[in-house]
Amino acid sequence: MASRGRGKDKLKKSEDGWEEWGGYMKAKQEKLRQQYAKNGLKSEIFKGISIYVNGYTKPSSDELKRMVIENGGMYQHYLYKLQVTHIIATSMANSKISKDLKHMKIVKPEWITDSISCGKLLSYIPYQLFTAQSRLQSGIGGFSVPKSSISTEEDSEVKTTVSKSQINQYRNFTEDVEVCPDSDLSDEDDSILGNQFEEGESDGNLSDNNNLSEMFVRRGSEENGSAKDNNHEQAVKRSLSLKKDRIKSQYSESRSLDQSNSVSNLESPYKLDPSKALNVSNTGTSKGHSPAKMAKAGDSNFLSEFYGNSRLHHLSTWGAEWKAYVTKLQSENSDNFPGRDKLREFHQESLLRTGESESHASVRGRPERVIMHIDMDCFFVSVGLLDRPDLRGKPVGVTHSKNKGMSAPIPGSDPHFEMQQWHLKGKKKLGDVYEKLPVDLQSFDTFTSMAEIASCSYEARKAGVKNGMFMGPAKKLCPELQTIPYNFEKYQEISTILYDTVASYTHDIEAVSCDEMLVDCTDLLSDTGVTPLDFTSILRQEIYTKSGCTASTGLGSNVLLAKLATRNAKPNGQYYVESYDVLEFIKDVSVRDLPGVGWSMNRKLSNMNVKTCGDLQSVPLSTLQKEFGSKTGQSLYNSCRGIDDRPIKMENERKSVSAEINYGIRFQKEHECVKFFNDLSEEVHNRLQKVKRKGKVVTLKLKVRREDAPKETAKFMGHGICNSLSRSITLPLATDDASCIAKESLMLLHALKVDVTDLRGIGIQVTRLEAEAGIKSDKSACGHQSILNFTVAQKTSPDKPAGKPIQSPNKSRSVKTLPTMVPKMNDIDVFLQRSSVQKGERGAFKGDNVPEIDSNAYKDFYGEDTEKRSSSLSQSLVEKHRITLMSGHTLVDELSRRKTAKGFLPPLPTLPSFTSPESTPSPPESGFLPFSTRSNSSATAICSTLDFLPSPSQIDQEVLKELPPDIRRQIEQEIKSKQPDTSKSSTIIHDSQEAGCSYWPDPVTTDMITRSPEDDTPIVALPSPSQIDLDCLNALPKELQDELKSAYKHQTTQADMQHKSPTKLASPSKSKKSPLFKVPKGRATKKRKLSPKKLSFSNKKSKSIEQKEVDHDTVLISIEDDVSGIGPRLTENASFDNENVAEAQPETKPVAEEINLCGAVHIKDVRNLLKEWLNSCPVPQEEDVEVITNYLSQLILDKNLELVDLVLKALNRYIHKLNNNVWRNSLRHIVNNTQCLIHSLHGSQLNIQYMKTLL
DNA sequence: ATCCTCCCCTAC
């Protein structure tokens, strides 16, 4: 407000003469006059263009005037900044330029002549007398080139030159050969909005048609009901003229400072790669090598090579940088916003024009926030087209693909297979074709390129092409699609312009990405008095003027509305969703457009028959929460009503730092893998240092080729169809040390037991970040602390029972980790082995053992013997621990899979520095003890131990003595709750959730409807079971046919049974809780693991899982028993349990028995049983499978579908972990049987989308 | 109840 007065003054002052109202009117009249001449127009190439000719030009000014007017443009005799869109000049004194005109479009006359000869309006950018780049250079240079890129400035200049020459060539070429498509950026605007413009203009003031005003005005007027169109135009123009000077100055100033600091340093080192700078194709390095070359295995340059070419890496890096930049702006708390002066001036003008007084609405009442979302239009394409005006108006995509979407299929790959898998997951990479057709193999026949299109022009979008789509399918959708290469440096430059421009108005920004941000305009608007749409018009114009790229903006009272508005505004437009109009506006918005609703959720909603926000509004909150979870449900509920409380996040604190690569991973040898881990760890280390953080938790994320996926992927060097796994470990102290991270990561890799040749993706993430502060503490995590712990452990252990001392302090994590002090791996191993062998219990070792094993593995990696090892880490591990294995490889598995190695082992020094073999353990810090550190310390300890502490024999003995008790405890605990992980758990169905979904009929009970919205194929309830069954069978794969048949039989039987004797079991729906069976439960959980054999549920031996027919007998019997309530449960129980079940069984029988699995009734117990079973049996026993199947069948008959769902989920989760095909097949078998039965009985199936990939 | 791990999902 205060500034308003000032604005007036300025108006008067302005030199262009534009300031006078009279001048404005005059210009307007002139414009109209010229328009009359339209009748004789040769074309409308220059529609919206208004030129001013400065000085001597090659085609004379008169000539230019004629050319422009004849082709729909305007000519200004005076330099009315607000009116003139382009200044035509052949040369211009620097002095002149520097001041007022820097931000004007100063263009060479060739722009006019070329455009005419081309028949289209070409982008003025290549014809600029002074390129935007050169003007901005100082600022940008500081920013982008921070470090490694040595030559930023130099390069940029060079680059500019190069690009120009290229452009020229191109231009010429196009002229000769093709007709230029349409327009440059400004033209685009016109073309896109042109019609609308007309309307807007009708208002009256619009007389000025410069493209600028057009762009902004029309949009504003159309879309926004509130703002005044007139204001927009003028605002825009004025802002332009006024701003330029100031903007510039401040630009350079603030830029260098702010950016250099915050942004620049964050930059990704890989940008520099010369190759990428000019995409043209320096790729020499990357290219031309054998496929193996790319493999990261050996390449020392792999990381930089990959990251330098990864658009997503750049995107992420930039996003983080801008967030940090904004955080910094906020912290500076500056109130210097040079851009606002322009707004104030504009506002003053508008007041003058309208005759309104200040007290205007803008001032008083803006009770609610005004949030703006701004996003560059097809960003990469827009930037890329600056150098390729000839492609404007054409469908264009940015991609690495150099051919036209064709590529030689990769020999061992199976594109069809992958396509099917994608279909299951529903990705859009293949385009609509993919989504619509079950499998469209044909699309691959002609266009096979799997290069992704980062961004495509709106022309391409009309044909169905989307960002992220593969080139092949895109070509199929749009054969004329043109491609342009990446130009990462340029994206950075334009991005900088965007951020700097916005930051000149306000720092209330939330960086979303390099081409997008959220801005809280509330303060800015009240301060300057401009209306939201005026501001936006001015801003967009300014950005366009500076960058040559268009942006679209959305305005609303919250983030959600602002984003939706932007979507509505694109391309090159703006839109304000006024509060009173929210419901009307949002009613028809597709739910898919809601932020947070992606492919998956959209499908779930779609299955619920919810397509639009209006549809969604009719779904009760409770249903949404049941279906999607508490928060997600609430969020959906609010979003579809236009409600969004999310604040703009201007300060950003990093919560994690990671580096991952899921491309080009093909290891042949372990040492390659180890090297990669070291390199990646180094990368993480560098990133941590950049943000000055250290972290306590290291997480390893892997993508592992799915067993049924071909070794060669359809996409060159892609990851193909994979399972994803992750494992984390908590360190005692935060670290950013590369070697520590590498060690821990390798340990985790070991724990995951993956064959390195099947690795397809690797990521290392560090979380629980802390400020870098403590200098010394850093390294410690691995080494120092470990040592401390170690020492303590030793001491303590002798004195105290192993684990207690440790336990006491914190319990932060797994208590289990006993403080045990096992110094060496060897010892531990021995110990473990002994115990295992002797006792025959594998369970006993689980928790603690893990570390040791890992450590061994670790040794292997680092040790010289590496070569010995088989490719698979797990194998090597196994080899070492044969003895252990004998007891059951379950043991190994369990150990390995234990969450991070929490082990009891005392933390040992990881760092080499500590290596002294004798290293006596330093006293552990009390803080560290097992608890808090447990996982870490243990892991670390292990590593260090192995490496550096060769032989503490003494320790070992002690350890052995002490460990047992602890181990036992741990084991017991662990047994109870092993953590299952499912790579794909889905969830959807959960128990009641589905039931909750009102959309589906619940055949059975209310609770468990099987289908969740997720299901792709909504299942229609089929009344007649028999028919259904048949269908099911038919539909199923041949493999399963047999099984299904048998299953079918069972079903029938069961059904019969059911009829005969309805289950009167306990609770109508779920029997789980009956007290009777508690016994079994307890047992199961508590007992440590059974020996593998014991675990097997049934005594039967031998049949391979697959085919054995289901024994009628067994099934029947079990069923009968259950039904009748008499029988002891499954046959297997008896066998099973020696330990567990046996006891329980007897009791069970009584009266209402509950359906159980070897005595386990509660889901918890069932899970534990399943875990043990899976862990103990490398290969599933057919009998066991049958037992499970029978159990599930009973549950189904009991209508306890909820439990069925839970059991299946648990199985899926555990088996996923195993990563074992045989088990997978068994699960498939079980699931098929179950689904068939359910279908026959209820007419629908469980929604098991979560295990779809498995099936 | 709350935290932790391991996932999935989403966004650019």
Place this chain on the structure above:
DNA sequence: TAAGGTAGGGGAGGAT
């Protein structure tokens, strides 16, 4: 050929 990264929200299941 192709460069399928990365941060954060959130949910399920488990431990406490």
